Amino acid sequence: GDSVTQMEGPVTLSEEAFLTINCTYTATGYPSLFWYVQYPGEGLQLLLKATKADDKGSNKGFEATYRKETTSFHLEKGSVQVSDSAVYFCALSDRNNFNKFYFGSGTKLNVKP
């Protein structure tokens, strides 16, 4: 079945470091891919999305490219800030079956000043 696998955390970086959080997926159809962010004490917020192969989603300095050949959707940011400390979830939606929406287990990011 469909699934999403994320790198385990926590990931600890210094401010202004480069961030990569790996996400790979398994899907039988043609999924849409998402990154959500959960700040402490809050619900999940949609960070970015991509709906077809080679699409790049971007928001708040974060980017992720839908790579069909490697079934990946890695999240990147060139220079992280302390305020980026949060838990990040990769997710996919099966466009052929709207009932199917899968979340990864989440990756906690700690950014130190």
Place this chain on the structure above:
Amino acid sequence: DADVTQTPRNRITKTGKRIMLECSQTKGHDRMYWYRQDPGLGLRLIYYSFDVKDINKGEISDGYSVSRQAQAKFSLSLESAIPNQTALYFCATRGTEPNYGYTFGSGTRLTVV
């Protein structure tokens, strides 16, 4: 006002008690969901509803029930709370396009003692 509002934000209850978590949304979407979040387990779907007359079990519905009182309201009940239901609970809504992600509430932190 938030798009998805959950009440209460925090609740401590005793084993065996009945408790209801409430959710309302202003997005105008028909689809509403209840998720549970546990450390290291990511998000797990409890129940979902595609309209007032359409209620479906998710992957972990045992011990829970739901009521869809109106398009905008979807409540989750624990009929007889037990300690392993201690978790963070999220309500969410979603539009009808597969490319749309979820809009989440801020969550209810439930502790069963």
